[in-house]
Amino acid sequence: MYYLFDGTYLGFLCCVFESFERKEFPITPLVHTDYQIALFAETRTIVTDNRKALRVQKGLQKRVGNVEAMDFYRAFLSEDRKAWLASFFILHQIFNGRADIRQHYGNDQVLYFSQILKKVSRERHRMKAFIRFSKSSDGLYFALVEPDFNVLPLISDFFRKRYADMPWLIYDMKRKYGLLSDMRQVGEVHLSLKEVQGAAAPSIAIALDERDELFQHLWKHYYTSTNIEARKNMKLHLQHVPRRYWKYLVEKK
Amino acid sequence: MLRIEEKLKILADAAKYDVSCSSSGSTRKNKGGVGDASASGICHTYTEDGRCVSLLKILLTNHCIYDCAFCVSRKSNDVKRAAFTVEEVVDLTMNFYRRNYIEGLFLSSGIFKDADFTMERMLRIVKKLRQEERYNGYIHLKTIPGASEELIKEAGLYVDRMSINLELPTEAGLKLVAPEKDHESVKKPLAFVKDQIASFKEEKKLIKHTPIFVPAGQSTQMVIGATPENDFEIMQVAHDFYKNYKLKRVYYSGYIPINNSNSLLPQIGSAPPLVRENRLYQTDWLLRFYGFQLDEILNPQHIHLDLDIDPKLSWALRNPHFFPVDVNTADFNAIIRIPGIGRQSALKIVQARKFGRLHIYQLQKMGIAYNRAKYFLQCVDTPFILGSPSMEHVRHAILSAGTRHNQRKVVAGQLTLF
Numbered sequence A: 001m002y003y004l005f006d007g008t009y010l011g012f013l014c015c016v017f018e019s020f021e022r023k024e025f026p027i028t029p030l031v032h033t034d035y036q037i038a039l040f041a042e043t044r045t046i047v048t049d050n051r052k053a054l055r056v057q058k059g060l061q062k063r064v065g066n067v068e069a070m071d072f073y074r075a076f077l078s079e080d081r082k083a084w085l086a087s088f089f090i091l092h093q094i095f096n097g098r099a100d101i102r103q104h105y106g107n108d109q110v111l112y113f114s115q116i117l118k119k120v121s122r123e124r125h126r127m128k129a130f131i132r133f134s135k136s137s138d139g140l141y142f143a144l145v146e147p148d149f150n151v152l153p154l155i156s157d158f159f160r161k162r163y164a165d166m167p168w169l170i171y172d173m174k175r176k177y178g179l180l181s182d183m184r185q186v187g188e189v190h191l192s193l194k195e196v197q198g199a200a201a202p203s204i205a206i207a208l209d210e211r212d213e214l215f216q217h218l219w220k221h222y223y224t225s226t227n228i229e230a231r232k233n234m235k236l237h238l239q240h241v242p243r244r245y246w247k248y249l250v251e252k253k
Numbered sequence B: 001m002l003r004i005e006e007k008l009k010i011l012a013d014a015a016k017y018d019v020s021c022s023s024s025g026s027t028r029k030n031k032g033g034v035g036d037a038s039a040s041g042i043c044h045t046y047t048e049d050g051r052c053v054s055l056l057k058i059l060l061t062n063h064c065i066y067d068c069a070f071c072v073s074r075k076s077n078d079v080k081r082a083a084f085t086v087e088e089v090v091d092l093t094m095n096f097y098r099r100n101y102i103e104g105l106f107l108s109s110g111i112f113k114d115a116d117f118t119m120e121r122m123l124r125i126v127k128k129l130r131q132e133e134r135y136n137g138y139i140h141l142k143t144i145p146g147a148s149e150e151l152i153k154e155a156g157l158y159v160d161r162m163s164i165n166l167e168l169p170t171e172a173g174l175k176l177v178a179p180e181k182d183h184e185s186v187k188k189p190l191a192f193v194k195d196q197i198a199s200f201k202e203e204k205k206l207i208k209h210t211p212i213f214v215p216a217g218q219s220t221q222m223v224i225g226a227t228p229e230n231d232f233e234i235m236q237v238a239h240d241f242y243k244n245y246k247l248k249r250v251y252y253s254g255y256i257p258i259n260n261s262n263s264l265l266p267q268i269g270s271a272p273p274l275v276r277e278n279r280l281y282q283t284d285w286l287l288r289f290y291g292f293q294l295d296e297i298l299n300p301q302h303i304h305l306d307l308d309i310d311p312k313l314s315w316a317l318r319n320p321h322f323f324p325v326d327v328n329t330a331d332f333n334a335i336i337r338i339p340g341i342g343r344q345s346a347l348k349i350v351q352a353r354k355f356g357r358l359h360i361y362q363l364q365k366m367g368i369a370y371n372r373a374k375y376f377l378q379c380v381d382t383p384f385i386l387g388s389p390s391m392e393h394v395r396h397a398i399l400s401a402g403t404r405h406n407q408r409k410v411v412a413g414q415l416t417l418f
């Protein structure tokens, strides 16, 4: 049985709710727009209801604590359907009284879940590291990214605290939304197609601060100077900075 | 006047032989300005040699009145000299930091005029960053041997980490290549800062508003392979320094030949001892996080680390009576001693076995290096072998099964350590 929901985490939690309510298990949660749904498969459309979602979230927090409850949100942001399935399995176990199921690493689903969490956390860490701001002439620091997973919600706090005294924008080119901070709060922004195209070629669309190019240039210089040729090890280098990140890294461009 | 670009090139180039680039261990928060510390540190990029780039690592100047033979900045070396102004360092740091290029600044310097003159200039930079720019990002300051305690103490109020390098592992080695220097001038400030850290902590218990003092602690670095110390001597020194000065890290830096003028040092063209360096880091790790005692790994009978295999495997092969370890019953501290199993996998094993005794196929999936570990562990379906294989045989099997794999491991090992 496929459960079709709206792609939000609240919607996902509602799938959990409905599955218990209707005693339907196992089910496969999918988003409306997923194309991999088999043609004749049995499906049920799940309507997102915030109160139901909240009940699941509260129940989960009560059973495993707030920190571990967050893990399911993190796994959800992987957008990986197999991870969603594993989450579902684990959530069922937890609500059936096995709150310690997460330690059962001998089980494939549990192991997969822990591996996906690790990947999401690595991507989150990479975004903290690899984001490169450019400064526009009106003082906005902006950066474009294409993370493997939908990790912007997981880095918002980090950037808010660190760059509290300057306005900044981090835009996910793949998922077409961004985080914008005006020094008081961080909000989600969705740019129009035209604005996005502008951002993709910022040098044309956004006027840069007169010294921005200088610092990009100096950074590239620094990066080259700090390398030790006698220790060169490209394999290790690529392991740390995979090619897919290069196009947004000043020093690798 | 040199252009800023050229200064950066010279002064970054001269600073890069200090291998530390860690930005971890501080707790500094952003109080109404810009920047904070990330507890576990962040590498913002990696050089082509695979090392972490976390901090803007520069010298204030490469002018130096000393003539240490192992150092590019030594007085007699024919290199271009440059010096940053206080404003230039501040400007670079702030602009790199705001663009998220770096976690902070690593500032060190050649000694021009005298120790205090140099130290005073460095102090002005860190003060300006903290007070005028309201910058709360990471600062690592390499203190100048011989600087006065007042200056060091004041700097400690602004920086996150301090370091002062031993340079050569032993006094004898140091005397060979840098007769003007001695270990005493390193030990004294290390001890002074250690005591200050302790007394600030004491005071903090009584008075809440006590400022933080060098919150990320102290570190030091030794150059490896320039002078003839063996691994046992090196690790003994490291061990003493961890203990006596409560260091956060000791760094081992494989010597990279920079000139042929001193016949005592390895000459240009000889490869830096990267594998050995890695083995030392692995040993350091085993001592600090795996519950090993130094004499289990190195002692008067074993003064060299095996370059072909890592020190844990090497220990295991010398201690067959410890194995096999039954992963279904042994405690955590025994499991982490199995070659091919790290702390994280060991934790998984201990948790997972509560749900039923573990089989080979489960272990294989948990991310352990099973092909290596299998000789040393036991689980439910471990095949029973009549007369356990000799350790010589095991060593051979592991080496020939994974020659290429092992070599990759050598390299991969470094990344977790820097």
Ligand code: SF4
Pocket: B064, B065, B066, B067, B068, B071, B072, B073, B074, B075, B109, B110, B111
């Ligand atoms: S004092 Fe420091 S900078 Fe000067 S030559 Fe010796 S090691 Fe190099």
